[in-house]
Amino acid sequence: MSSDPKEPNNSGLENNFEDFLEHSLSGYISTNPRGEIIRINSKLLEWLGYNKEDLIGKRMTGLLAMGSRIFYETHLSPLLKLHGSFEEVAAELLLKDGSKLHILLNGYIRNDENNKPLFIRLNVYKATERKVYEENLRHAVIDAEKTLLKEREMATLREQFIAVLGHDLRNPLGAIKSGASLLTRSASSDRDKSIVGMIKKSSLRMEELIANVMDFARVRLGGGLSLDLxxxxxxxxxxxxxxxxxxxxxxxxxxxxxxxxxxxxxxxxxxxxxxxxxxxxxxxxxxxxxxxxxxxxxxxxxxxxxxxxxxxxxxxxxxxxxxxxxxxxxxxxxxxxxxxxxxxxxxxxxxxxxxxxxxxxxxxxxxxxxxxxxxxx
Missing domain, CATH: 3.30.565.10 (Histidine kinase-like ATPase, C-terminal domain)
Incomplete structure (x- = not known):
């Protein structure tokens, strides 16, 4: 069955891998084993602000900001020779206007049948949004850590206050209990006995509450409950x-x-x-x-x-x-x-x-x- 003559035949363009690389939304660059640029696609040229003629034959590391250039020469280049590739390495491009562009680099080295290097290929991806995201995430982590530290300090302060309060309440409570015991001996009427009984009952309840508060403070402040086995x-x-x-x-x-x-x-x-x-x-x-x-x-x-x-x-x-x-x-x-x-x-x-x-x-x-x-x- 023949194709519709009105429908354009794009099969050749679809199979054209060179066209894909040239018009990709990512940057592609090839160098010889010495690191000199032999091919570079339009997208990367657009980012850099150069023409192709400006860069062919130049060293690829000349496109990198100083810190990234040093890292490439001291780490990535040896890594390529040793392992043959690297993935998603953060770097900075130095653009023609003097500004810098955050990127991610993927690279591999292609060898011949005798394992001799033929060329090096690098994929370049913009990392501007990722950098902003990472920076925002870093600030969020710092803020969360500060908030957590503040909450821990407040929790410790509250628990220390509870411990001190529970300790200081025991002295007046002891006086109330002693006074209730003395009043028990002199209470004669049913009304007096009822009042003294209420004081003693409340004192016991108060003593229980203070003991629980003190133990709560010991547990939460890290000391734990002590045992006499x-x-x-x-x-x-x-x-x-x-x-x-x-x-x-x-x-x-x-x-x-x-x-x-x-x-x-x-x-x-x-x-x-x-x-x-x-x-x-x-x-x-x-x-x-x-x-x-x-x-x-x-x-x-x-x-x-x-x-x-x-x-x-x-x-x-x-x-x-x-x-x-x-x-x-x-x-x-x-x-x-x-x-x-x-x-x-x-x-x-x-x-x-x-x-x-x-x-x-x-x-x-x-x-x-x-x-x-x-x-x-």
Whole structure:
């Protein structure tokens, strides 16, 4: 089938590779092995501002700005001889009007059958936009680093303030507790006893909050939680915590189930703090009509401490951040506290080489602390 006579025949032009190189949007240049220009296309001549006759026979490095010229002669030329090519090397062209043009260079050397160099070919690409992009990116990185440094400094300052505040609050709190103890002895009427009881209850709550704030500051400032590990019987420790909370929440029921009859190696005070935070959390957020259950047991060389309560399940989105600081109280703003109890409990679990997990559904919510133990008879 013959082609339409009205349609121009461009097959020869399409197959003309010389035409492609000559009218390419990129620059092309060929030199002899000595680096003298033997061919150069129109686009590169346009960029440079020269005529072809001005450059044929001239050394290619004469088109480069001084820094790029030195780099080409000391690095790229030896690289061509050694490896035969290089790719995407940043350089600068020195234009006829004295200005400079940022470019990327690709180059290769062509050898004959005896591995003798015949010529060198270079592809030249404008890198002006890329240079602007890289410069903008560099400034963005610098700005981000400055912002990050400032935020870190502010975070450190806040945490140092928290640590100092928590430390300084302990002295007046100690005076309040001592005063409440003295008033207990002289309180005669039910009204006086109720007021003193409220002061003592608030003091204990304040002491717990300060302890959590201090521990939060230690963790965030990099010191971590310190442990005093000893082999202890865990049952009396747990019972003491439960009795304290029963006094604080006299209207609530807390049941305890023990299956631990031997000593375990732990920090007794920290385990008390963990349990106190978990039970207080269960009493605060759980159903007031259902008991809080505490189970302590040894299972497969792991010590497990489980605190369960009834009530509405914790929402799925809240479960994901439950052990992060300040999150629980954000989801239940009506409750008192800073939202640090579960965070500190999780940190205590981690410090013991264990973990703290949670399950929550329509049947109830359970917090499970597990840590490896070595049973001592």
């Amino acid at each position: 000893k082999d202890v019987f865990i049952e009396p420790i747990i019972l003491h915590v439960i009795e304290e909370l029963r006094i604080t929440f006299p209207e609530r029921i807390v049941t305890v189930d023990f299956e631990v009859k031997k000593t375990i190696n732990c920090d007794a005070d920290r385990i008390s703090q963990l349990l106190s935070n978990l039970v207080a959390n269960a009493l605060t957020h759980g159903s007031p009509n259902e008991p809080v259950k505490v189970i302590a047991r040894i299972a497969l060389n792991y010590f497990e401490l489980i605190v369960s309560n009834g009530g509405k399940p914790i929402p799925e989105d809240a479960l994901e951040t439950l052990f992060e600081p300040f999150t629980r109280e954000a989801s239940s703003p009506s409750q008192q506290g800073l939202g640090l109890g579960l965070y500190i409990a999780a940190q205590i679990a981690n410090a013991h080489g264990g973990n703290l997990a949670v399950t929550s559904n329509t049947t109830g919510t359970s917090f499970i602390f597990r840590m490896p133990v070595y049973i001592i008879d």
